Amino acid sequence: MQGTFEYFLNQLINGVTLGSIYGLIAVGYTMVYGIIGMINFAHGEIFMIGAFNALIAFLVLGLIGLTWIPLALLIVLIVSMLLTAAYGWSLERLAYKPLRRSPRLAALITAIGMSIFLQNYVQLLQGARNKPIQPVVSGGIELIRSGDYIVSLSYMQMIIIGLTIILMTIFSLMIARTSFGRAQRACEQDRDMAALMGVNVDQTISLTFVTGAMLASVAGLMFLLYYGVIDFYIGFLAGIKAFTAAVLGGIGSLPGAMLGGLLIGLIEAFWSGYFSLEYKDVAAFSILVLVLIFRPTGLLGRPDIEKV
Amino acid sequence: MTAISASEDRLEFSHLRLGEIVKQGVLAALIVVALTIGLVGFRTVDAAGGLTVTTRFGDVIAAAVIAFIGRILVVLLEDRRARLVAPVAGALAVLIFIMLLGSVLFGDNVGRVLHALLPFNDPIVMWIVGIAAAVLSIRAILQLRSTATEHETAEAREARATRFAATVKKVSIFVAPILLVLAIVFPFLPGVDRRLLDIGILVTTYVMLGWGLNIVVGLAGLLDLGYVAFYAVGAYSYALLGTYYGASFWICLPFAGIMAAFAGILLGFPVLRLRGDYLAIVTLGFGEMIRIVLINWYDFTGGPNGISGIPRPSFFGLPFERTAADGAATFHSFFGLTYSPYDRIVFLYYLILVLALVTNFFTLRIRKLPIGRAWEALREDEIACKSLGISPRNTKLTAFAIGAMFAGFAGAFFATRQGFVSPESFTFIESAVILAIVVLGGFGSQLGIVLAAVLLIGLPEFFRELQEYRMLAFGGAMVLIMLWRPAGLLAHRSPTLLLGAKS
Numbered sequence A: 001m002q003g004t005f006e007y008f009l010n011q012l013i014n015g016v017t018l019g020s021i022y023g024l025i026a027v028g029y030t031m032v033y034g035i036i037g038m039i040n041f042a043h044g045e046i047f048m049i050g051a052f053n054a055l056i057a058f059l060v061l062g063l064i065g066l067t068w069i070p071l072a073l074l075i076v077l078i079v080s081m082l083l084t085a086a087y088g089w090s091l092e093r094l095a096y097k098p099l100r101r102s103p104r105l106a107a108l109i110t111a112i113g114m115s116i117f118l119q120n121y122v123q124l125l126q127g128a129r130n131k132p133i134q135p136v137v138s139g140g141i142e143l144i145r146s147g148d149y150i151v152s153l154s155y156m157q158m159i160i161i162g163l164t165i166i167l168m169t170i171f172s173l174m175i176a177r178t179s180f181g182r183a184q185r186a187c188e189q190d191r192d193m194a195a196l197m198g199v200n201v202d203q204t205i206s207l208t209f210v211t212g213a214m215l216a217s218v219a220g221l222m223f224l225l226y227y228g229v230i231d232f233y234i235g236f237l238a239g240i241k242a243f244t245a246a247v248l249g250g251i252g253s254l255p256g257a258m259l260g261g262l263l264i265g266l267i268e269a270f271w272s273g274y275f276s277l278e279y280k281d282v283a284a285f286s287i288l289v290l291v292l293i294f295r296p297t298g299l300l301g302r303p304d305i306e307k308v
Numbered sequence B: 001m002t003a004i005s006a007s008e009d010r011l012e013f014s015h016l017r018l019g020e021i022v023k024q025g026v027l028a029a030l031i032v033v034a035l036t037i038g039l040v041g042f043r044t045v046d047a048a049g050g051l052t053v054t055t056r057f058g059d060v061i062a063a064a065v066i067a068f069i070g071r072i073l074v075v076l077l078e079d080r081r082a083r084l085v086a087p088v089a090g091a092l093a094v095l096i097f098i099m100l101l102g103s104v105l106f107g108d109n110v111g112r113v114l115h116a117l118l119p120f121n122d123p124i125v126m127w128i129v130g131i132a133a134a135v136l137s138i139r140a141i142l143q144l145r146s147t148a149t150e151h152e153t154a155e156a157r158e159a160r161a162t163r164f165a166a167t168v169k170k171v172s173i174f175v176a177p178i179l180l181v182l183a184i185v186f187p188f189l190p191g192v193d194r195r196l197l198d199i200g201i202l203v204t205t206y207v208m209l210g211w212g213l214n215i216v217v218g219l220a221g222l223l224d225l226g227y228v229a230f231y232a233v234g235a236y237s238y239a240l241l242g243t244y245y246g247a248s249f250w251i252c253l254p255f256a257g258i259m260a261a262f263a264g265i266l267l268g269f270p271v272l273r274l275r276g277d278y279l280a281i282v283t284l285g286f287g288e289m290i291r292i293v294l295i296n297w298y299d300f301t302g303g304p305n306g307i308s309g310i311p312r313p314s315f316f317g318l319p320f321e322r323t324a325a326d327g328a329a330t331f332h333s334f335f336g337l338t339y340s341p342y343d344r345i346v347f348l349y350y351l352i353l354v355l356a357l358v359t360n361f362f363t364l365r366i367r368k369l370p371i372g373r374a375w376e377a378l379r380e381d382e383i384a385c386k387s388l389g390i391s392p393r394n395t396k397l398t399a400f401a402i403g404a405m406f407a408g409f410a411g412a413f414f415a416t417r418q419g420f421v422s423p424e425s426f427t428f429i430e431s432a433v434i435l436a437i438v439v440l441g442g443f444g445s446q447l448g449i450v451l452a453a454v455l456l457i458g459l460p461e462f463f464r465e466l467q468e469y470r471m472l473a474f475g476g477a478m479v480l481i482m483l484w485r486p487a488g489l490l491a492h493r494s495p496t497l498l499l500g501a502k503s
Helices: A005-036 A043-064 A069-099 A104-126 A155-177 A179-189 A191-196 A201-227 A234-249 A254-274 A280-294 B002-009 B018-039 B057-078 B082-100 B102-106 B108-117 B123-145 B154-188 B194-219 B228-245 B249-271 B276-296 B342-366 B370-380 B382-387 B392-418 B428-441 B446-462 B464-484
Strands: A140-146 A149-154 B042-047 B050-055
Touching: A005 A043, A005 A140, A005 A149, A005 A155, A005 A179, A005 A201, A005 A234, A005 A254, A043 A069, A043 A104, A043 A201, A043 A234, A043 B018, A043 B042, A043 B050, A069 A104, A069 A201, A069 B018, A069 B464, A104 A234, A104 B018, A104 B042, A104 B428, A104 B464, A140 A155, A149 A155, A155 A179, A155 A201, A155 A254, A179 A191, A179 A201, A191 A201, A201 A234, A234 A254, A234 A280, A234 B276, A254 A280, A280 B249, A280 B276, B018 B057, B057 B082, B057 B123, B082 B102, B082 B108, B082 B123, B102 B108, B154 B194, B154 B342, B154 B446, B194 B342, B194 B370, B194 B392, B194 B428, B194 B446, B228 B249, B228 B276, B228 B392, B228 B428, B249 B276, B249 B392, B276 B428, B342 B392, B342 B446, B370 B382, B370 B392, B382 B392, B428 B446, B428 B464, B446 B464
Parallel strands: none
Antiparallel strands: A140 A149, B042 B050
């Protein structure tokens, strides 16, 4: 079974799906790191809050009686993005903005503090139990059938991969073409200089957090739909892996974050498919260490120029 | 947003218009609605046919109103209209406290009515709002009293913190011995019971871990987010040796330290080239890897069930039991005392106190040795170090190894105190807590770490009854303290040795 091409293909599909979710979260890490040079440790929690907002939106729509799935999905997507964006904005405003000129470790500590705070906040408000939902999108298409073994691509996986591609395209265009994108890149290079040239730095940083939170909330929605169960603790591991993905791809680089996410997803899927399920996280971290040893700036990162 | 930046830049002063102030308030209320409508407004509950939701819109409205009023008061305060803010915020605080304490002040019936008038099911939320209002009014009064220093710049604040730290350093010459004496007589102070002593042991453990991590983070400047891994290595070393071979605590203690130091070198080698955040994430990954291995290596570590029945420590061979196994002497019979289970707790307390003091003494002394100087130099400028012939590799490895060694000692103590270890005790949150203690204390400040450990570990222990709010408050406190003092409680980052300074 394990040696067949079909099995390989199945793991590949799983890996790409998982990688899409990690990639969307990783973009948030990489953008924030690029612009203010800090690890936004609470970003995993933003992802978790996105998943919870999506869950609540689904349940409310179910109560109202809206059952046409495409419309329901669209509404949930928009609601979850907007509500989670508020968390991204507030996080920056309350915990990071006052510390912008402080030692970098200070911001890291508030980030860890916010992460603990948000986890317990959600646990307190929504309870510690697992939150399962009925599968919203079921079915799929058969790709290959060989004997009893079927390689299929579920509609859910198609939605996840498709939506990720669409969002990443929009997002890349936004960074490349719009005035926000230009301001964002300018701030990344030199914040003080950008401010002198008339860029509203505060607003740009806020918007960076908002867009990062929006992408993370989409990832949260996907996670909810794909696994069908969430709890208040999912943000930690997903956050760490997404950060690993961002570092792997080269932190500060957008295509790098996506590539890193994809790689982490694939490594995890193949490792659990061919070796052992238990050690999949160890595999992801080991790869990270190896990459950093041989290419310390990540796969697509620019090398740091050391100034003496 | 505009109000803040405007009031900072303006030299000529003019008050904001009413419309602008109300706009700020409405914006704050809208954001709070967006924040709370999902997670607070609806609660997911288990029902017969799966999950369903119940609503709590009252809380959302209350939160929005509070945000509206609060934001307006803050804007007014920043607009230097403290004369307006002080009485309003003060009155609100008094009103909220009177309503909360209604049953104490006016008897149960009135109290119940007043309580019902308050929003939120849990009074604790209103307590926080009341305290916030009180703080606001105090700040307004302070602003009224000092008209000169309106907006302190960040530099001025930093300079004040440094001056404060210098004072602390002077005072600490007197404070440290007093604290030490206090720590030594602590178990025999009147009113100290078993519970208090347990908290003392816990706090001292974290003080030791903080001092150990301080070598890595504070002195050598290597950001380590996986410190708990070494703690785990130490704990499991003793747990395994003690249960499999029956080795005594005193033999295992150095061994646990060596094992942890070895793990530190093992981790140190691949990450030598990394700096800053890359280092942080790799150490974090290492911490998680150790935990995953502990969970999954079932035959060796007992998996998620952990190891139980770890031997208790003995007083140089004299066990703290009511009766010894084969008629040998026990601690109380040897010294002719009556048996008391309290003895062991006192012994554990002194054990960790001595271990912590050794860590402290070691740190204080090694700062004056070439290797300690090299650590601090490396923290300040790696390139300069290289050009002066200091090997970054060896320097970093020793920092990792020595820091890890102390974590290993603490781990062995943890294992013998609990009598049980499992991977549960070594999660990332522990690393974060230890790092928070170091950073909150102010890097390099030994006394600051004690203060931070007491604040972060000791204080929450007293609020065990508020179990569910404990971690929430913990996270919140981390953020608030950091915002209040970004450089740490007792910060001084000056190099130990300066040219031209009299030593």
